Amino acid sequence: MKDIKNAETNPLLKQHMFDTYECAEAAFQHIKWIYISMERPGLPILSDLAMEQFRSADGEKAFQLSRALDQQFPNTYHSQWQNGLRDQVMWMILNIKFKNPALKTLLNSTGESFLIEHNNRPGKDKHWSDNHDGSGDNALGLMLMAIRAGQTQMPIVTDQHKQMNRQKLSQVNQFISQYSIFKIII
Structure with a gap:
């Protein structure tokens, strides 16, 4: 970096x-x-x-x-x-990181997937992750999706994003519960 x-x-x-x-x-x-x-x-x-x-x-x-x-x-x-300063710092670092062609290709390979920074327990990180239960901001996931989409403006976490986080996490949890042999690490 x-x-x-x-x-x-x-x-x-x-x-x-x-x-x-x-x-x-x-x-x-x-x-x-x-x-x-x-x-x-x-x-x-x-x-x-x-x-x-x-x-x-x-x-x-x-x-x-x-x-x-x-x-x-x-x-x-x-x-x-x-x-806002922590978000600006992370946005800057992620933009530098994903100038690396191999990492950019890897990020792009996620296609249109909704990216979630998932924690193994609530309270570990409410801002950058989904806070395990979908109540977190998932700011890291939002930034990665914005970079993947080629956006130059840093995304701002809104209530709409938080609702989307909860919905997507619910879908992932339903999928995992159906297939106990899978362990998804995000």
Whole structure:
């Protein structure tokens, strides 16, 4: 994952805009903490070894690193993170990721399928996933479908999208319950 753009005019983010990551999750988690550092320069976050580890982390390791920082700095978010900034960051990262021809082909191979980020339990991630029970935003699924369709504007989660998530998840669950030999990992 290379070429993190939209660094605005902030020198701290510009410093990281050409970082290379093993996966999108590592880029997302690292950039989240870079934004926190920009807003709270007194926190010793970027000098921490964990921040350097994001570049070589796989998705699970990046998630664990971010959770460790969450524990070290509880209730620490960028003021705009949950007001659209996290979506802008993910949209940017996914657009970079799917410039890779092999990954773009793989995404396109899903055709017109409704893409769901499904979690194994409720409460794990209500924004990016379906929250296991269809009550989540499924923002990741919506972004992937928008990229697949060639949209340049980031999709916004609406009540209509949430209703569609619940309907699609219900259909998937009905299918799985009919065929107990299948385990679908989305």
